[in-house]
Amino acid sequence: MSTKGQRHGKVTMYDLHKDTGNVVFDHEKLHVYQVGLAFVAFAAGTAKELKGEFRSTRDQLIRSSQSIVLNIAEGNGKHSDAERKRYFEIARGSAMESAATLDVIVACGISPPAAIASGKALLFRIVSMLSKMTDIGDAVARDAPAAYYNAVCEKSTD
DSSP states (O other): OOEEOOEETTEEOEEEOTTTOOEEEGGGGOHHHHHHHHHHHHHHHHHTTOOGGGHHHHHHHHHHHHHHHHHHHHHHTOSSHHHHHHHHHHHHHHHHHHHHHHHHHHHTTSSOHHHHHHHHHHHHHHHHHHHHHTOTTTTOOOOOOBTTBOOTTOBOOO
């Protein structure tokens, strides 16, 4: 992803994929966002099993799973660390809500614990990453740079 997109002030908000030329937004580069999408896919598959009297549980699972990635994306677009942190905390809360919804599914006898284990593992990773990203001790709400991640918002060197 070497070609830079438009500049918003002094911040690059997206890149163009070097091979396809497709727009890749900065939030799509976050590992936590990618794991969140994996959970959305898990939740969609699980939701298909929830019918009849469990419609509200299905709707809750879909809403809370999608809220995770939507809040990560929105928060990542914020310029102030305080705003970013707030959205990442909301995303973490949605992940906890999704975990509780999976517990409800087991408690109601819809699925055995083994059927939701991979979803809970994804949620554990999401909560862990979001907790680190909003750690008060660091006083920042940014993901640490890593091989899979090009800076959230690279400052322009122009």
